[in-house]
Amino acid sequence: GESVGLHLPTLSVQEGDNSIINCAYSNSASDYFIWYKQESGKGPQFIIDIRSNMDKRQGQRVTVLLNKTVKHLSLQIAATQPGDSAVYFCAEATGGYQKVTFGTGTKLQVIP
Amino acid sequence: DAGVTQSPTHLIKTRGQQVTLRCSPKSGHDTVSWYQQALGQGPQFIFQYYEEEERQRGNFPDRFSGHQFPNYSSELNVNALLLGDSALYLCASSPATGINEKLFFGSGTQLSVL
Numbered sequence: 697g698e699s700v701g702l703h704l705p706t707l708s709v710q711e712g713d714n715s716i717i718n719c720a721y722s723n724s725a726s727d728y729f730i731w732y733k734q735e736s737g738k739g740p741q742f743i744i745d746i747r748s749n750m751d752k753r754q755g756q757r758v759t760v761l762l763n764k765t766v767k768h769l770s771l772q773i774a775a776t777q778p779g780d781s782a783v784y785f786c787a788e789a790t791g792g793y794q795k796v797t798f799g800t801g802t803k804l805q806v807i808p
Numbered sequence: 809d810a811g812v813t814q815s816p817t818h819l820i821k822t823r824g825q826q827v828t829l830r831c832s833p834k835s836g837h838d839t840v841s842w843y844q845q846a847l848g849q850g851p852q853f854i855f856q857y858y859e860e861e862e863r864q865r866g867n868f869p870d871r872f873s874g875h876q877f878p879n880y881s882s883e884l885n886v887n888a889l890l891l892g893d894s895a896l897y898l899c900a901s902s903p904a905t906g907i908n909e910k911l912f913f914g915s916g917t918q919l920s921v922l
Contacts, residue, residue: 730910739812739898739913740851785850795841795864796911798850 708805715773717802719786722767726788730796731760731771735782740798743771743784773804781806810835812914814899820920821889829884829917833901839863840882841911842874843898851898857882886919894921 709715721729727748732740746753746760746769753760759772769786783801813832821827833840839858843851853866857876876882880901886893896918900911 737915739900739915740911741913742910745910787850795853795856795866797853798843800848800850 705800706803706805708807709776710807711776711778713776715771715776715780715804717771717773717784717786717804719769719771719799720767721769721786721788721799723788723790723797724764724767726790726797728789729760729762729769730787730789731758731769732785732787732798733780733782734785734801740785776804776806778806778808780804812899812901812912814897814914814917816917817915818918818920820922822922823889823891825889825921826885826887827889827919829886829897829899829919831882831884831899831901831914833880833882833899834912837901837903837912838880839902840876840880841900841902842882842884843900843913844868845896845898845916847895854884889921891921894919 730745731743733743734740744755744758744760746762751762757774761770773780783803785798785801787796787798789796811834815830841856842854844854845851854868854872855865855874856863860876871887873885896916898913898916900913902911
């Protein structure tokens with residue numbers, strides 16, 4: 697079945713450094729990928745997305761890379777700030793419907 | 809502009825009881841999806857409602873049912889509660905137009921089954 701997984705459950709980063717969060721997906725039919733940020737007591741918040749016809753997409757301080765050959769997705773956060781501390785989920789979707797399959801998440805801890 | 813609102817924020821029930829959770833979508837959105845998030849896990853898709861009908865469903869038993877009203881708000885009902893139903897229940901809304909539009913999530917209802 698479909699599954700989205702992460703390599704590291706917890707990532708500690710020094711403030712100001714760059715963060716890289718990795719994700720592996722197994723459904724080769726997935727054509728849309730999303731990164732969400734979830735802070736304590738809140739629902740997931742959209743960060744950035746990428747479609748399967750792209751390899752890279754940049755936002756404000758964030759970049760998502762997609763490697764379809766090895767089914768790998770990564771989120772890069774530049775100049776990590778304390779406010780970036782949260783759990784990050786990669787997620788995937790297929791086709792025109794909006795069912796989104798989430799991974800188990802990576803907790804990002806920013807050390808001041 | 810209010811985002812996705814859910815009520816109640818917390819709820820405690822006992823095994824065998826029934827529960828109803830409510831969701832109001834973000835203004836301009838007409839599609840509502842429900843997710844279950846167990847502690848330490850990613851959200852799991854329950855079902856999605858559009859035009860007052862269930863459009864897609866995840867791997868959840870029939871004890872989980874829903875409804876969407878003409879004003880696009882939605883309810884999630886769970887019957888015969890089990891201890892394992894304890895989780896954060898998230899509602900997400902999106903516009904129906906376009907493909908894979910970004911989901912906007914509410915803060916969830918924390919359900920505890922004792």
